[in-house]
Amino acid sequence: MKVVSINGIVSDGADYKLWLDRPYSAAGLKLETAELTGGDSRLTAARRQARVFNLNVVVGVSQMDNIYTEAVRAPLREALLAALDTEAAAVPLVVSDNDGAHERYVYVVVQKLDEQPDAEGMGAYFVATLVTHRDTTWRAVAPHTETWVVTASGQTRAVTNGSGRVARPVYTVQPTEQKTGAGNRYTQKKFVALPWWLPTTRDRPVDITNLDQLSNGGLDTAALVLADDISEEKNIGVVVDGQEVRRWITNFDTDHTQIWINIDLESGVTATLLNTIGSGDTVTFIVAGSATDNFPHNGIIRINNEVFTYSDKDDRTRTFLGVARAAKGSSAASHSGNGKMTGSVIEWIQHDIWLVYGPDGQARTDFSEDRNGASIYVEYDA
Known part of the structure; x- marks a missing residue:
């Protein structure tokens, strides 16, 4: 497993090199027990706890070759510190197989960031303690999609889960053709x-x-x-x-x-779009640049003239989850996300x-x- 990026900081082996200590460690369980009169304790519940990673970061990997001066390294370091500032929101940590395949992610909060002594100079080597937020399981960056055309009652379809982990599918159901004939009041x-x-x-x-x-x-x-x-x-x-x-x-x-x-x-609720969305992008989640607390847990939103639906949200990360784009007969379009205050407006559509x-x-x-x-x-x- 290798690190691809964290919150936009890419492990390219030039500006930054990132790797995890013990990346395959599993999340621990919190065990709850009940005391029984005249008997031994019994386990009543097992709850998955947050995972903790140590992320190693070297800034200006080619410094020893005199490619990076401190003047060049300083803005890279500032960009890293800004990306790892998670006081307001969790950020995505993306990893892949060693050959670059199967990119997957979890959301993390940086509990602390420690500078390490390094022969290359001060401010070149950091270790960040990362704690997972909500889901502790790596989820695919590019989701798997299955399309099933139902032609008769009683049909079934089996979909193979390509992972050993629990899948959390999003179902979209729609008719294959317009209803015709008597009783079709509106066409x-x-x-x-x-x-x-x-x-x-x-x-x-x-x-x-x-x-x-x-x-x-x-x-x-x-x-x-x-x-x-x-x-x-x-x-x-x-x-x-x-x-x-x-x-x-x-x-x-x-x-x-x-x-x-x-x-x-x-009363109306709006937010701003953090990251730009292209008209051809696959969209399963949307990150807002401002608070999402006042939006309902699921519902309908609109960005410019495109309508989206979402099945859940995470106010900590300001993220709409289970998103379907070009909903309600609208068309996919491009939407600018220029940071917290100037991105496209996300509108709550109440009904x-x-x-x-x-x-x-x-x-x-x-x-x-x-x-x-x-x-x-x-x-x-x-």
Whole structure:
């Protein structure tokens, strides 16, 4: 096993050389016992404890060949110290097999960093004590993906775990083709990414076509009528978190149709993107440059116009886990991550809202007769 990098510091054998003492040591267990009356103690639980590594780092490996002067080594040392400052967040430690294959990682916190005496001079050799955060098992940098097309009920599929460790798969389930025939009330749908920047509100009327910017100032229902996608207002519905809800429509059969719903919204939450994401990158986690504490443990986020879902998060590392990109019909795009304060904005999308429509669509309840009777929302200071 060899070290590839830690938090962006690459073991290239020139600027830095990194290696671990006893890298194959296993995590210890904390054993809990219960005392029994008139008998011996019994083991009640075994909990995996954090692993501890000693990471050796040499700065300016070629110093003995007079390639590195102190003026050159000093900024390398400063970059190392900054990368190993984990007071605010854990960082990834990446290793591979000796031939460079099978890159894998764990998140670690640097408990202490000790300078070591070295013949090459002061500030050239360090030993960092690393403690794992959360998962103690090495996880693959490039996850294994299996695609299964189900064609009938009762089918099964076995997936071989290529490791001796417990796998933690993320499942994505989607239909293989659009439903057709009787009972298909809506043939088309569009996800509405509804951000919110105002204070918490309850049962507030919101124009979802305006905030989502489906078009400039509304939805072009005239184009939908012309294309025979819809013919009347009742062909349009709104589904919020799996439930079709009351909606009001104004300016139907125009290019600026508004669709209103009443909805509960919490005060908006945002963060910044730490690392740049390319449009072709495989994304299974997203690291934020600012706190993620106020985001829910799982949900929907948006960066620019791309929607992501996540199944878990780690506030210590400011990381969204179990991420699926290009979600809800959005397209993969590039997003800049320029550090803690200037990266792309990560927005919390609070509700799973879909605009559904079709030529045979029939709103579950026809609200057209009172579409102009939406609640009046008033804020004032007493």
